[in-house]
Amino acid sequence: DQQVKQNSPSLSVQEGRISILNCDYTNSMFDYFLWYKKYPAEGPTFLISISSIKDKNEDGRFTVFLNKSAKHLSLHIVPSQPGDSAVYFCAGIYGGATNKLIFGTGTLLAVQP
Amino acid sequence: SAVISQKPSRDICQRGTSLTIQCQVDSQVTMMFWYRQQPGQSLTLIATANQGSEATYESGFVIDKFPISRPNLTFSTLTVSNMSPEDSSIYLCSVYSGGAYEQYFGPGTRLTVT
Numbered sequence: 001d002q003q004v005k006q007n008s009p010s011l012s013v014q015e016g017r018i019s020i021l022n023c024d025y026t027n028s029m030f031d032y033f034l035w036y037k038k039y040p041a042e043g044p045t046f047l048i049s050i051s052s053i054k055d056k057n058e059d060g061r062f063t064v065f066l067n068k069s070a071k072h073l074s075l076h077i078v079p080s081q082p083g084d085s086a087v088y089f090c091a092g093i094y095g096g097a098t099n100k101l102i103f104g105t106g107t108l109l110a111v112q113p
Numbered sequence: 114s115a116v117i118s119q120k121p122s123r124d125i126c127q128r129g130t131s132l133t134i135q136c137q138v139d140s141q142v143t144m145m146f147w148y149r150q151q152p153g154q155s156l157t158l159i160a161t162a163n164q165g166s167e168a169t170y171e172s173g174f175v176i177d178k179f180p181i182s183r184p185n186l187t188f189s190t191l192t193v194s195n196m197s198p199e200d201s202s203i204y205l206c207s208v209y210s211g212g213a214y215e216q217y218f219g220p221g222t223r224l225t226v227t
Contacts, residue, residue, distance in 0.1 A: 041221075046215045089155065099146075099161075099214060099216070100171075101216060103156040103157070104155060106155060
């Protein structure tokens with residue numbers, strides 16, 4: 001049972017344009033959603049998060065949107081840079097004592113110069 | 114954010130042997146976790162390493178196969194026991210030290226079992 005899904009395995013974008021990475025979830029009990037970026041041979045790096053009670057969170061070039069009714073979130077990167085090329089994972093988390101992260105399958109973003 | 118190191122960074126092991134992976138954090142942290150990323154797959158939580166008590170394992174993972182220690186608030190080990198080729202994965206530790214649920218990950222250990 002895949003509770004967090006990223007249906008696009010890859011995405012290619014021109015430098016300077018907007019990258020939009022999408023994520024769907026099935027479990028309404030998630031308290032927070034997080035986005036991570038992963039380069040080859042490195043661990044995932046935390047990017048940005050959003051509480052389930054918010055619909056938008058922005059940090060520099062990164063903005064995450066949450067649509068609870070659609071159980072959908074998206075990460076917008078504007079403007080995209082070649083250094084953004086990586087695998088992006090979204091994750092949902094149950095709060096409380098467990099702090100258990102449930103990851104999606106990832107989207108490989110390629111930003112073309 | 115915490116600085117996390119893992120040893121070894123990679124290893125190639127024979128079927129039937131065991132490998133212990135170390136995770137060291139530069140500061141005391143509340144919670145430590147172990148994840149696995151199989152080839153082409155997402156990250157899956159193996160267990161939560163509890164300081165001073167037995168680890169809490171997720172469904173599908175058992176202590177006999179993945180024994181975990183956490184002797185203090187900055188260090189943990191994961192052992193992959195009696196390995197088979199299906200255990201070939203990247204193993205990652207992560208930490209939570211407070212804040213809005215974000216966890217910080219080590220660089221991972223790439224394990225290949227032949």
